[in-house]
Amino acid sequence: MIYIGTDDNFDDLMRGEPYVIVDLYGEYCGSCVALEPVLNEASNDYAMLRFIKVNCSHNPKIAQRFSVRGVPTMLFFRQGKQVCETGGWMERKKLNEYIATLLYDAPVPKRIDD
Amino acid sequence: MKSRVTNLYDYHQYRPPEELRRWRVPDNQIDDRLDLLSRNHSLQADVDSVQEKDSVACRGESTVPRWNQPVLFFYPGYGLCEVEDALLGMKVGESKTVSTTEGEITLTVLRILRRVNHPVDDALVQLESIEGVQTLEDYRRWYRETTEDKNREEQPIRMAYGLQNAIEENSACDIDPEEESRCVREYANQFYDAMTATGQDLTIPEDGVTFLTEEQAREKVYQQFLPMYRRYVICRAIMEEIGHMDYETAFQVGLKEAAESHGNQPEDLLAQGRTWNIEEYAMEFGAIRVLAELCKQYLEG
Numbered sequence: 577m578i579y580i581g582t583d584d585n586f587d588d589l590m591r592g593e594p595y596v597i598v599d600l601y602g603e604y605c606g607s608c609v610a611l612e613p614v615l616n617e618a619s620n621d622y623a624m625l626r627f628i629k630v631n632c633s634h635n636p637k638i639a640q641r642f643s644v645r646g647v648p649t650m651l652f653f654r655q656g657k658q659v660c661e662t663g664g665w666m667e668r669k670k671l672n673e674y675i676a677t678l679l680y681d682a683p684v685p686k687r688i689d690d
Numbered sequence: 691m692k693s694r695v696t697n698l699y700d701y702h703q704y705r706p707p708e709e710l711r712r713w714r715v716p717d718n719q720i721d722d723r724l725d726l727l728s729r730n731h732s733l734q735a736d737v738d739s740v741q742e743k744d745s746v747a748c749r750g751e752s753t754v755p756r757w758n759q760p761v762l763f764f765y766p767g768y769g770l771c772e773v774e775d776a777l778l779g780m781k782v783g784e785s786k787t788v789s790t791t792e793g794e795i796t797l798t799v800l801r802i803l804r805r806v807n808h809p810v811d812d813a814l815v816q817l818e819s820i821e822g823v824q825t826l827e828d829y830r831r832w833y834r835e836t837t838e839d840k841n842r843e844e845q846p847i848r849m850a851y852g853l854q855n856a857i858e859e860n861s862a863c864d865i866d867p868e869e870e871s872r873c874v875r876e877y878a879n880q881f882y883d884a885m886t887a888t889g890q891d892l893t894i895p896e897d898g899v900t901f902l903t904e905e906q907a908r909e910k911v912y913q914q915f916l917p918m919y920r921r922y923v924i925c926r927a928i929m930e931e932i933g934h935m936d937y938e939t940a941f942q943v944g945l946k947e948a949a950e951s952h953g954n955q956p957e958d959l960l961a962q963g964r965t966w967n968i969e970e971y972a973m974e975f976g977a978i979r980v981l982a983e984l985c986k987q988y989l990e991g
Contacts, residue, residue: 623745
């Protein structure tokens with residue numbers, strides 16, 4: 577399942593979670609729409625990881641706080657500390673690489689939008 | 691305007707791809723949708739021994755720091771790490787020492803969760819909170835109606851883009867070079883100035899090595915935009931000859947269409963004045979609307 581994050585509840589959703597993946601998306605963003613089923617599937621497969629999605633159009637404080645350059649952006653947190661970040665749509669295989677980085681300190685994959 | 695289309699492609703010759711003619715929703719598409727819902731509303735159940743695709747929490751003891759953790763999560767079958775497959779068949783409370791490329795790790799299974807998809811039943815579709823949908827049959831009817839309505843609206847637009855391309859490729863134009871240069875130069879310069887105002891430096895070329903002069907950079911933008919002029923002439927002909935509109939009506943229709951697609955008002959698009967760029971923009975949107983109306987005849991019967 578994916579939790580809906582807002583400017584008001586974001587910190588509560590993060591608190592106490594060992595591993596968190598945050599999807600920062602925007603309205604009218606084709607790549608964000610395309611990323612949604614990839615994240616839905618991953619969130620169903622990986623119990624024990626917390627997935628949060630935040631609509632940046634409605635929650636500008638979160639976008640500012642993490643200096644979001646574009647949407648979709650995904651942030652990966654271990655024990656509350658950001659481990660890595662991605663930009664743009666990605667297929668499941670690439671997402672798995674980032675999750676391996678998050679969970680096991682595997683090397684950070686090259687950003688798709690670099 | 692001196693530039694004109696001398697031979698407009700006969701749209702009757704256009705044959706849209708079969709997949710764009712379809713708008714009906716087959717039963718298997720609704721089955722796939724229900725299958726997706728059942729996965730999206732899955733639950734996690736505690737189980738005794740590890741199978742592929744389970745979620746497994748373990749204690750790790752190792753001289754390798756990253757494996758020496760009170761709780762590690764593993765997902766056998768997803769290829770996330772070299773250790774995961776060694777967990778297959780292990781039970782809660784069981785320990786095993788596994789060799790890795792960095793050293794040994796002793797894993798003790800703490801908890802195993804298995805995904806259980808929601809049954810495809812009335813309760814599943816009720817979770818979607820769709821007005822008037824209480825049963826599977828309701829859902830099937832609702833999904834079919836809403837998707838088919840959407841398809842009937844969107845498929846002609848997709849066909850229209852194909853038809854517009856066919857018209858562009860197969861029509862003959864007599865382009866007045868002075869008109870073309872004046873219009874495109876105006877737009878290219880507006881674009882260049884707007885980019886510069888936002889801090890972008892178009893004198894930096896893609897290879898990042900040889901900087902362009904401002905004059906060269908403006909010329910590069912101009913050359914990139916040059917094909918727009920022929921498209922404008924063709925779209926204008928589509929509006930006038932196929933849509934049977936005079937130019938001013940065509941402009942107003944296209945402007946309204948362009949504004950609606952961006953969720954704003956025609957006057958918003960005219961904020962910078964009625965430039966050639968806006969005229970071209972309106973003609974492109976208007977032409978697609980005219981062609982989409984035409985393409986409705988190609989929808990499957």
